[in-house]
Amino acid sequence: MPLIRVLADMERVGVRLNQEDLKAISTSLREDIISLETEIFNLAGTEFNISSPKQLGDILFIRLKLDDKARVTKTKQFNTSEEILQRLAGRHPIIDKVLEYRGLKKLLSTYVEALPQLVDRKTGRIHTSYNQAVASTGRLSSNNPNLQNIPVRDERGREIRKAFVPEEGNIFLSADYSQIELRLMAHLSGDRNMMDDFLSGNDIHAATASKIFGVEIKDVTREMRSRAKTANFGIIYGISSFGLSERLTIGRKEAKDLIDGYFKSYPGVKKYMDESIRKARDLGYVTTMLGRRRYLRDILSRNQVVRGNAERNAINAPIQGTAADIIKIAMVKIYGKLKNDRYNSKMILQVHDELIFEVVPEELEKLREMAVYEMTNAIKLDVPLKVDWGTGRNWLEAH
């Protein structure tokens, strides 16, 4: 069965949205937004459109003179992104209010107000579209609406995720790959140390911290683990000392030392990354484990910014793309079994490393075992794949 039919079926089935929940969220968001508006206008001493980066920039950096060396965007406007504002937070009480306003407004306009309008009249459910041919790495994308970016990180946003629910009597099952991209880095690079970290079943970020900071795993602090985690992510994306220093708010030198330490701990990873770039130069493309190609026309560019971008793509695409290939294999296999064994439960959503099923309770045990098995064994690697799962009466709870 080709993937496109699996996706078509998932789109057709859709997912239920509890509109009463959303109404309540809407009311409370609106109230908070209005009072934040008032506070912001008072602090600014004038009314303006807080949603306009241009007007906000003028207020913060000219009227209130909060310029932190006034960073600017392409078009020479003041940069008012969250990242910049965070750094100014201590300087004036308006900053926190603006950040909070922005967050709540985002939830309201992008989700709470938009989603109910996309509930299908006939089915009473939300039906996304999955695209197979948009993302250059081979990932799926989802639009109209995008159900791959439903909030989960903040408390307020999580309320929205709770509004995604199964039919009366059914339950959600969520199954997701644990650290699939880092596992792929371990496999593809063949780095003995990283492979051993996964084979021993240790917490990978703690294991990385232990190596780069030179302490026993048991002596790894939260801060060390958090930095190691950032470094691990950075590695997958084709790290630079600048990028890492920005994210950790540390100096360039310190970031460089950290990266050097990383590559000393995982020398195979460094070798693999260099090899990926060399391959891209030779062939003009890189491939995933399953042979999907990403062409990199800029890999020989004389412009180092453009070339650097292509080099990071050469590192990242085989990793992200292989992860995408793997979950697609699992989806096709799982879908085949759902059909063949006449399940009444349905696979309804895919979010890159996660599959969500709407399950009739009698089938839960069997389906959970089957789905986790198919995901875990979709491909044979030199390190184990791990799949976590959960169930619940809404999407958040299933996590």
Added chain:
DNA sequence: AACCTCACG
């Protein structure tokens, strides 16, 4: 339509 900002993995 371009830009800025921000939601997710």
Added chain:
DNA sequence: ACGTACGTGAGGTTC
């Protein structure tokens, strides 16, 4: 001297 971590989609503002 430059600009700098991967991949998406969507809403609001501005031109």
